[in-house]
Amino acid sequence: MITITLLSLIITLSLSTITLLLFTASRRKLRSPPGSIGLPFIGETFQLIAAYKTENPEPFIDSRVSKYGTVFTTHVFGERTVFSADAESNRFILQNEGRFFEASYPSSIANLVGKHSLLLMRGSLHRRMHSLTMSFANSTIIKDHLLVDIDRLVRLNLDNWTGRIFLMEEAKKITFELTLKQLLSIDPCEWTENLRKEYMLVIEGFFCIPIPFFSLTYRRAIQARKRVTEALHLVVRERRVEREKGVKKNDMLAALFDSDCDDVTFSDDEIVDFLVSLLVAGYDTTSTTMTLAVKFLTDTPSALAQLKEEHEEIRKRKGASVALEWDDYKSMPFTQCVVNETLRLSNIISGVFRRAMSDVKIKDYTISKGSKVFASLRAVHLGQDNFEDARVFNPWRWQKTSDLTNFMPFGGGPRRCPGYELARVALSVFLHHLITRFSWIPAEEDKLVFFPTTRTQKRYPIIVQRRNVVVE
Numbered sequence: 001m002i003t004i005t006l007l008s009l010i011i012t013l014s015l016s017t018i019t020l021l022l023f024t025a026s027r028r029k030l031r032s033p034p035g036s037i038g039l040p041f042i043g044e045t046f047q048l049i050a051a052y053k054t055e056n057p058e059p060f061i062d063s064r065v066s067k068y069g070t071v072f073t074t075h076v077f078g079e080r081t082v083f084s085a086d087a088e089s090n091r092f093i094l095q096n097e098g099r100f101f102e103a104s105y106p107s108s109i110a111n112l113v114g115k116h117s118l119l120l121m122r123g124s125l126h127r128r129m130h131s132l133t134m135s136f137a138n139s140t141i142i143k144d145h146l147l148v149d150i151d152r153l154v155r156l157n158l159d160n161w162t163g164r165i166f167l168m169e170e171a172k173k174i175t176f177e178l179t180l181k182q183l184l185s186i187d188p189c190e191w192t193e194n195l196r197k198e199y200m201l202v203i204e205g206f207f208c209i210p211i212p213f214f215s216l217t218y219r220r221a222i223q224a225r226k227r228v229t230e231a232l233h234l235v236v237r238e239r240r241v242e243r244e245k246g247v248k249k250n251d252m253l254a255a256l257f258d259s260d261c262d263d264v265t266f267s268d269d270e271i272v273d274f275l276v277s278l279l280v281a282g283y284d285t286t287s288t289t290m291t292l293a294v295k296f297l298t299d300t301p302s303a304l305a306q307l308k309e310e311h312e313e314i315r316k317r318k319g320a321s322v323a324l325e326w327d328d329y330k331s332m333p334f335t336q337c338v339v340n341e342t343l344r345l346s347n348i349i350s351g352v353f354r355r356a357m358s359d360v361k362i363k364d365y366t367i368s369k370g371s372k373v374f375a376s377l378r379a380v381h382l383g384q385d386n387f388e389d390a391r392v393f394n395p396w397r398w399q400k401t402s403d404l405t406n407f408m409p410f411g412g413g414p415r416r417c418p419g420y421e422l423a424r425v426a427l428s429v430f431l432h433h434l435i436t437r438f439s440w441i442p443a444e445e446d447k448l449v450f451f452p453t454t455r456t457q458k459r460y461p462i463i464v465q466r467r468n469v470v471v472e
Helices: 002-029 045-052 057-069 087-096 107-113 123-134 139-158 166-182 190-204 216-246 253-260 270-298 301-318 333-346 377-381 420-437
Strands: 071-076 079-084 101-103 165-166 349-358 360-361 365-367 372-376 438-442 463-468
Touching: 045 165, 057 165, 057 190, 057 377, 071 377, 079 087, 079 190, 079 377, 087 349, 087 360, 087 372, 087 438, 107 165, 107 216, 123 253, 123 438, 139 166, 165 216, 166 190, 166 270, 166 333, 166 360, 190 216, 190 270, 216 253, 216 270, 270 301, 270 333, 270 420, 270 438, 301 333, 301 420, 333 420, 372 377
Parallel strands: 079 372
Antiparallel strands: 071 079, 101 349, 165 463, 349 372, 360 365, 438 463
């Protein structure tokens, strides 16, 4: 009897041990990325914001990568979030949009861009609207139509430059005017300048805690968004009336109206939200890249000298003609190196938010269904394992490599920024006219900060001096 009982006990313990081992092994296979979630609700949001308000926000990610690895868990903007600082994982996340992941941004951003924005669209509607946007920003359209407007608006703004200017402010004027021209066929005027100032307030609220009572900046952003949408609603209504009278323009708004003839009809609210999101994409990012390109070049005289040689050669070849043409743009190889390096080092788009649609295996971890994920493009671009002397401005690196595996400044997959080529052209045209028309020096020392968006702390004040100007 005792022997039977002992045998039963041994069998029971053995089965329990086997079950425990199997369960533990299963948990290892399904384990979540390690990390720290910080304080209740707030998480590590304040640590992230504090880091990005400095000239060097890298320690926020660097310290966690050092401790937990390139995929780790944190808690920011009110939600537990898995951060990926790994290039391969980021590509997997971006390329599996709609299959394993879907776009999911903090409510602070979602509330300000609007529920019908391209940023938040999903599925077939997003594919349709992304394709429509691409059709207004591809190489053929830029070559045949947009390059003329880009060149004209850049030169028009530079005509007014004298003495001390705030470069970031001037660059924002250029890109805002260009974006409005592309979207609504509206030329620069007092109305566009007033709208731009309101828009700046909207963008400042993107990365605040989304409680108006708690954040004055967020409250101002919500109020500014209301004024922006009211102004755009008025334009949409006026254009509908014009359209009924037979007046038709070749811009994004006209394309949205034309969709009424297909199987989709957009309300004014949907159109306005869509326009707001495109203004975000085309305005702040490109203007900041312009500013930082000039700052990096100013701080790297040898790069600036080589760039000047390239553009002086183009100017010499063109003779009396001032306006750039497509062939001129295609003859700027070192300019493209400067553009690439500026995009890599500045990381205007720090990363993208996604949400797991099912349990997903990444590396040795399982991202559980419903989890928020942040694919950090910045961490990859500044990773020493991905780029030699990664945190140094070195445009010549792009003369030595054609491998773009770890280079994703415009995102990737189905949500890759549809205006990526337009941004490159605008930056190249801007640099050409700046270099051939002006010399400059910094008016005072300025530094980079990265919150709420990448920018210089003092808007990069410079003193410009006009060089020889060729008049058409």
